[in-house]
Amino acid sequence: MDIQSAGIFKAKIKDIARSSFRHEVLKDIGGFGSFFSLAKGKYREPVLVSSSDGVGTKLKIANLLNKHDTVGIDAVAMNVNDILCTGAEPLFFLDYIAYTKVKESVLLDVVKGINYACLEAGCSLIGGETAQMPGFYRRGEYDIAGFCVGVVEKKNIIDGSRMEPGDLAIGLESNGLHSNGYSLARKVLSEKEIKRMGKELLKPTRIYVKPILSLLRDKGSVLSGSIKGISHITGGAFYDKISRIIPDNINLRINKGSWPVPPIFRLIQNKGKIQDKEMFHTLNMGIGLVLVSRPESARRIISRLSELNVRSWIIGEATKGNKQVEII
Numbered sequence: 001m002d003i004q005s006a007g008i009f010k011a012k013i014k015d016i017a018r019s020s021f022r023h024e025v026l027k028d029i030g031g032f033g034s035f036f037s038l039a040k041g042k043y044r045e046p047v048l049v050s051s052s053d054g055v056g057t058k059l060k061i062a063n064l065l066n067k068h069d070t071v072g073i074d075a076v077a078m079n080v081n082d083i084l085c086t087g088a089e090p091l092f093f094l095d096y097i098a099y100t101k102v103k104e105s106v107l108l109d110v111v112k113g114i115n116y117a118c119l120e121a122g123c124s125l126i127g128g129e130t131a132q133m134p135g136f137y138r139r140g141e142y143d144i145a146g147f148c149v150g151v152v153e154k155k156n157i158i159d160g161s162r163m164e165p166g167d168l169a170i171g172l173e174s175n176g177l178h179s180n181g182y183s184l185a186r187k188v189l190s191e192k193e194i195k196r197m198g199k200e201l202l203k204p205t206r207i208y209v210k211p212i213l214s215l216l217r218d219k220g221s222v223l224s225g226s227i228k229g230i231s232h233i234t235g236g237a238f239y240d241k242i243s244r245i246i247p248d249n250i251n252l253r254i255n256k257g258s259w260p261v262p263p264i265f266r267l268i269q270n271k272g273k274i275q276d277k278e279m280f281h282t283l284n285m286g287i288g289l290v291l292v293s294r295p296e297s298a299r300r301i302i303s304r305l306s307e308l309n310v311r312s313w314i315i316g317e318a319t320k321g322n323k324q325v326e327i328i
Contacts (some may be wrong), residue, residue, distance in 0.1 A: 005193050049150045050147070052145065058202070059142070074113060075095060077178070082232050087230070089152065089153055090149075092123055094126065094146065097111075097142060159229075160245030171314075177256070181282050210222055230289065268273055279311070
């Protein structure tokens with residue numbers, strides 16, 4: 001796109017994004033800054049939580065298959081799921097799309113995906129940057145990343161510090177690979193296989209915001225205060241991401257046979273002759289989010305998640321230790 005076309009494209013973005021505006025959004029997209037007002041009286045000690053992330057080499061597959069309507073969902077999901085791990089509600093999202101020369105229809109598909117995901121997460125798409133960078137990307141290629149801000153009451157922050165031996169780990173079903181492990185997938189799968197499995201490989205990252213906030217806001221029930229830790233299983237997967245929420249005196253033992261691993265993961269493992277440890281260090285293996293809860297609440301949490309159309313399983317247990325993740 002040239003400068004004139006880019007201006008027309010940005011006007012179309014405004015029309016798309018307005019549908020995600022919460023009432024706290026003060027101004028339209030297009031200024032030098034975006035405005036979001038925290039409602040007076042809604043919070044006693046509000047703490048803002050932020051995250052920034054991108055989609056990664058999954059974009060290579062989107063380009064190969066010329067399918068661009070899901071990667072915007074990934075960009076939002078990677079961020080809102082991260083701040084959700086602290087117990088925070090996502091408030092607003094800003095995107096960054098960079099390219100050299102891309103069809104407007106492709107970029108509109110990306111932005112529509114971003115806006116759809118914002119609606120799904122209950123946050124507002126209030127701004128961003130669309131950067132034309134001649135010569136930096138190959139013709140038809142683009143990059144996308146995002147930035148999200150949320151809020152949580154200080155007393156309700158979830159950081160894993162209350163975890164103790166006997167607490168149970170609950171794994172929530174993923175929607176495939178989500179947005180990690182695509183360099184490995186592209187290495188072991190042929191281009192023909194990638195094209196054949198394109199629908200599976202481009203499934204968007206699942207957004208867990210609404211079901212988890214529903215659990216956290218269930219005040220006065222047996223679930224109130226039951227969730228002690230939340231981990232989003234992305235880059236580094238089980239070993240790196242779960243260890244972030246474990247106290248120094250705790251280990252978390254994961255039983256790898258306790259949930260059904262989707263076929264796509266076994267296919268990648270068999271094609272690449274990859275050891276289990278590397279798989280669990282790179283891919284989510286069918287688990288997109290891990291909750292650590294009081295043992296007496298685990299079954300009720302699983303039942304409640306089922307009512308919210310999220311499959312989950314008890315996949316492990318906290319033990320005495322030294323901040324290690326054990327997969328057995």
